[in-house]
Amino acid sequence: MTAIVGYTGRAFLVSTHAFFSACTLILDTAYWLTIGPLRGRGFRFRAAVEQFVLVGFNSLPIVMLITLLLGAILAMQSAHQLSGFGVSYLVPDLVAVAAMRELAPLMTAILIAGRSGSAFTAEIGTMRVSEEIDALEVMGLNPTKYLVIPKFVGTTLAVPMVTMIGTFTMILGGFLISTSYLGQDAAIYIKSSADALTMKDFANGLTKSVFFAIVICMVGVYRGFQVEGGAEGVGKKTTSSVVTSIFLIVLLDVVFTYLFFSKS
Amino acid sequence: MVETTDNLIEVTDLVVKYGDRTVLDGVTFNVPRGETFVILGGSGSGKSTLLRNLVGLMRPHSGCIMFDGKDFTQMNDYDRVEMRKKMGMCFQGSALFGSSTVGENVAMPLLEHTNLERSTIDIMVKIKLELVGLGGFEDYMPAELSGGMRKRAGLARAMAMDPTVIFYDEPSAGLDPIVGAGLDMLILKLKQTFALTSIVVTHELASVELIADCVCMLDGGRVVGLGTLEEVKRSPNAFVQQFFERRANEEGEDNAQYLKALTGDAE
Numbered sequence: 001m002t003a004i005v006g007y008t009g010r011a012f013l014v015s016t017h018a019f020f021s022a023c024t025l026i027l028d029t030a031y032w033l034t035i036g037p038l039r040g041r042g043f044r045f046r047a048a049v050e051q052f053v054l055v056g057f058n059s060l061p062i063v064m065l066i067t068l069l070l071g072a073i074l075a076m077q078s079a080h081q082l083s084g085f086g087v088s089y090l091v092p093d094l095v096a097v098a099a100m101r102e103l104a105p106l107m108t109a110i111l112i113a114g115r116s117g118s119a120f121t122a123e124i125g126t127m128r129v130s131e132e133i134d135a136l137e138v139m140g141l142n143p144t145k146y147l148v149i150p151k152f153v154g155t156t157l158a159v160p161m162v163t164m165i166g167t168f169t170m171i172l173g174g175f176l177i178s179t180s181y182l183g184q185d186a187a188i189y190i191k192s193s194a195d196a197l198t199m200k201d202f203a204n205g206l207t208k209s210v211f212f213a214i215v216i217c218m219v220g221v222y223r224g225f226q227v228e229g230g231a232e233g234v235g236k237k238t239t240s241s242v243v244t245s246i247f248l249i250v251l252l253d254v255v256f257t258y259l260f261f262s263k264s
Numbered sequence: 265m266v267e268t269t270d271n272l273i274e275v276t277d278l279v280v281k282y283g284d285r286t287v288l289d290g291v292t293f294n295v296p297r298g299e300t301f302v303i304l305g306g307s308g309s310g311k312s313t314l315l316r317n318l319v320g321l322m323r324p325h326s327g328c329i330m331f332d333g334k335d336f337t338q339m340n341d342y343d344r345v346e347m348r349k350k351m352g353m354c355f356q357g358s359a360l361f362g363s364s365t366v367g368e369n370v371a372m373p374l375l376e377h378t379n380l381e382r383s384t385i386d387i388m389v390k391i392k393l394e395l396v397g398l399g400g401f402e403d404y405m406p407a408e409l410s411g412g413m414r415k416r417a418g419l420a421r422a423m424a425m426d427p428t429v430i431f432y433d434e435p436s437a438g439l440d441p442i443v444g445a446g447l448d449m450l451i452l453k454l455k456q457t458f459a460l461t462s463i464v465v466t467h468e469l470a471s472v473e474l475i476a477d478c479v480c481m482l483d484g485g486r487v488v489g490l491g492t493l494e495e496v497k498r499s500p501n502a503f504v505q506q507f508f509e510r511r512a513n514e515e516g517e518d519n520a521q522y523l524k525a526l527t528g529d530a531e
Binding site: 042126127130131132134135137138139140141142 | 316319320321344345346348349351352353355356357359360361362372373376377421425
């Protein structure tokens with residue numbers, strides 16, 4: 001019995017501490033993003049651009065490839081199902097709506113969480129282990145301003161843009177399969193896709209991707225700052241960073257889908 | 265006392281705790297301006313914790329640290345940053361930023377805290393690197409340097425803002441005796457040239473003999489010896505005698521003490 005109480009108590013203390021340190025990080029980030037630069041305490045523009053290139057531009061090949069293939073898979077699968085009902089002309093609608101609303105934002109976020117979120121954790125974790133974060137503080141350089149803000153700005157700009165490109169390539173994947181393998185007319189495919197998409201779909205995909213970006217960045221750096229005890233610690237937190245990010249992304253996706261589409 | 269006005273750092277009754285475990289217990293000492301103050305102690309004596317408190321990387325449980333007449337523990341973040349411009353720290357593993365060159369590392373505090381032209385900063389970086397004997401190494405990456413050179417580069421970075429005090433965390437740890445002695449000579453040179461106050465955490469007796477003006481000896485989080493090296497050596501305290509005579513503990517004693525420290529069972 002005492003063991004259970006002890007375990008619960010410890011778990012509670014650990015999670016409260018984790019909650020408070022996450023809140024501190026979020027507040028600190030908000031300060032250095034808004035009030036800090038206004039008070040003339042600087043903003044590292046070049047570093048933000050570097051992060052934008054690292055997170056966004058460099059992830060384009062893999063995101064485009066995966067979304068293109070997913071679009072193709074989606075077209076083939078749906079054509080197979082829909083032809084049974086004689087409505088295979090709905091393939092372009094299905095691919096376009098699924099890509100814009102759901103699959104492209106989700107897939108892009110998961111890919112970038114695996115690619116860049118883990119890199120954030122590993123970078124900050126290694127800096128913690130080798131006392132570089134301490135060195136920043138002793139030099140009077142704020143680690144949040146120096147390390148987190150450029151990543152935050154770079155990621156929140158890059159992810160929505162990459163998502164939109166991913167949406168396009170996913171629709172393109174469907175287009176290629178439909179026009180070649182399924183023998184649909186190219187002009188009709190394009191028109192059906194365009195007709196199927198609404199502004200709401202676009203808003204949904206874009207809003208989601210901004211929040212996914214925030215999750216990827218904040219989880220990545222938070223786990224990085226949590227690293228303790230050498231190379232093994234870096235490895236552990238990097239894994240947990242990716243797992244936490246993906247979980248939170250899917251959870252947020254549920255919330256967004258509910259908010260946008262529960263009543264329609 | 266007239267003496268107190270000449271102190272750069274005054275630590276009074278400092279208590280630091282990790283959870284329920286007391287790591288530093290009522291530590292009190294003064295560091296006179298321009299002197300080399302050595303913090304000595306065995307592994308786990310709390311000397312690294314003391315150093316982290318002195319540079320403000322940790323907040324103490326109670327007690328105060330006066331730095332240049334101001335209480336460093338009660339300061340807001342803004343004043344703390346201002347204070348830190350007067351401090352330099354040389355880390356045990358040098359803590360150079362691995363993704364930047366040696367020159368960029370040294371330039372970093374200057375770029376952040378001053379409005380100097382880039383060309384002026386480049387000249388200052390050259391001067392600082394010359395000072396520690398690393399002239400011409402600006403474009404090297406930290407990974408391309410040897411352990412001793414990395415420490416020197418770390419020292420150049422600590423010197424970048426012309427601080428009034430430099431903290432050294434185990435400067436000669438992991439270095440061969442010749443390189444270690446070279447670093448000791450450098451600490452002496454900087455002290456003589458710039459009238460720098462230095463605070464050195466170490467357990468290397470040879471280096472203490474060479475550089476120390478004043479010694480503070482810690483054991484189990486308490487000060488067990490304070491004064492010049494000669495005064496501390498004459499202390500009747502059993503741990504101090506054991507430390508200077510390099511006598512090992514009785515077998516088993518170490519483990520029992522360690523276990524006691526971990527469980528927080530003070531009595």
